[in-house]
Amino acid sequence: MKILFCVFSGTGNTKHIAERFLQGLRDLGHEGDYCAMEKGKEPPRTEGYDLLIVGYPVHAFNAPKLVTRFLKSFPKGNIPFYLLRSEGEPSKLNDASGISPRRILMKKGYVPAGEFTYVMPYNILFRHSDGMAVRMEMAAEKRIERDVKLVSEGGGEVRRVNFLRRAAAFTLRIEHVAMPLLGKTFHANKQKCVGCGACAKVCPAKNITMVEGKPKFGWHCTGCMGCAFLCPKDAVRISLLNPWRVNGRYSFEGAPAEDGEVCNYLHTMYVNYFHESEEL
Numbered sequence: 001m002k003i004l005f006c007v008f009s010g011t012g013n014t015k016h017i018a019e020r021f022l023q024g025l026r027d028l029g030h031e032g033d034y035c036a037m038e039k040g041k042e043p044p045r046t047e048g049y050d051l052l053i054v055g056y057p058v059h060a061f062n063a064p065k066l067v068t069r070f071l072k073s074f075p076k077g078n079i080p081f082y083l084l085r086s087e088g089e090p091s092k093l094n095d096a097s098g099i100s101p102r103r104i105l106m107k108k109g110y111v112p113a114g115e116f117t118y119v120m121p122y123n124i125l126f127r128h129s130d131g132m133a134v135r136m137e138m139a140a141e142k143r144i145e146r147d148v149k150l151v152s153e154g155g156g157e158v159r160r161v162n163f164l165r166r167a168a169a170f171t172l173r174i175e176h177v178a179m180p181l182l183g184k185t186f187h188a189n190k191q192k193c194v195g196c197g198a199c200a201k202v203c204p205a206k207n208i209t210m211v212e213g214k215p216k217f218g219w220h221c222t223g224c225m226g227c228a229f230l231c232p233k234d235a236v237r238i239s240l241l242n243p244w245r246v247n248g249r250y251s252f253e254g255a256p257a258e259d260g261e262v263c264n265y266l267h268t269m270y271v272n273y274f275h276e277s278e279e280l
């Protein structure tokens with residue numbers, strides 16, 4: 001099978017999962033190409049591929065605006081597609097984030113084959129402990145092993161989303177309007193910013209330009225947090241969201257968190273997710 005991966009990732013989690021997934025498929029003898037979704041980039045040609053896999057992080061129980069925009073620019077096609085998501089918490093509410101991407105691709109003729117989700121450490125809200133990050137990575141590995149086989153055999157399923165979850169996600173789609181406005185008020189702390197331009201380089205929305213050695217934020221922020229998360233000096237301030245800013249890559253090395261060390265926030269949900277993954 002020849003597979004096209006089309007992936008959006010703000011801070012690297014989804015990219016990491018998608019690359020690992022692609023490697024798993026290659027190990028099973030399939031061919032695959034990887035395309036990153038970025039603003040202004042030409043949509044990929046899907047002809048010649050047998051399968052499409054679209055990867056993205058969950059933002060406010062939805063797919064990021066840049067993702068839905070990008071998918072709208074896709075050519076028509078009739079191959080099966082899977083959705084692959086990374087999310088900060090194992091919540092069923094996140095399943096609603098598949099609705100818009102699926103609808104857009106189905107309108108173009110693509111055929112839904114299933115969806116896969118992986119919990120990865122938060123890049124906003126709060127910083128997970130290193131042990132949690134390691135345990136999430138280990139759980140994702142187990143799931144990828146299972147899911148790669150499923151894809152290879154043509155299996156998979158689309159998750160049903162009940163009315164209440166749909167309604168909650170629909171309400172939070174306000175994020176698509178709010179983020180560009182909020183993003184315009186992001187700024188770099190004058191004392192901390194060294195003008196290295198890392199924020200502009202990582203921004204998939206091409207929303208940051210360097211003016212006189214300092215970042216200037218435009219009107220197209222998609223809220224991925226790449227600028228704040230990856231700034232080497234922790235200089236980027238994210239306006240009203242600043243109390244929930246997370247800075248610095250997770251290391252994914254060291255000992256995994258024991259059950260008793262799992263965060264208090266949604267503790268039981270995370271523990272259940274880990275146990276379920278570990279039993280695979």
Ligand SMILES: Cc1cc2nc3c(=O)[nH]c(=O)nc-3n(C[C@H](O)[C@H](O)[C@H](O)COP(=O)(O)O)c2cc1C
Pocket residue numbers: 008009010011012013014015056057058059060061062086087088089090091094120121122123124223224225
């Ligand atoms: C603006 C924003 C909103 C988010 N909303 C959710 C959410 O609703 N549910 C969730 O589980 N994770 C949420 N997350 C966490 C990310 O989905 C998670 O950290 C993901 O792994 C990041 O992937 P990336 O590194 O590829 O960007 C949100 C992150 C951001 C930046």
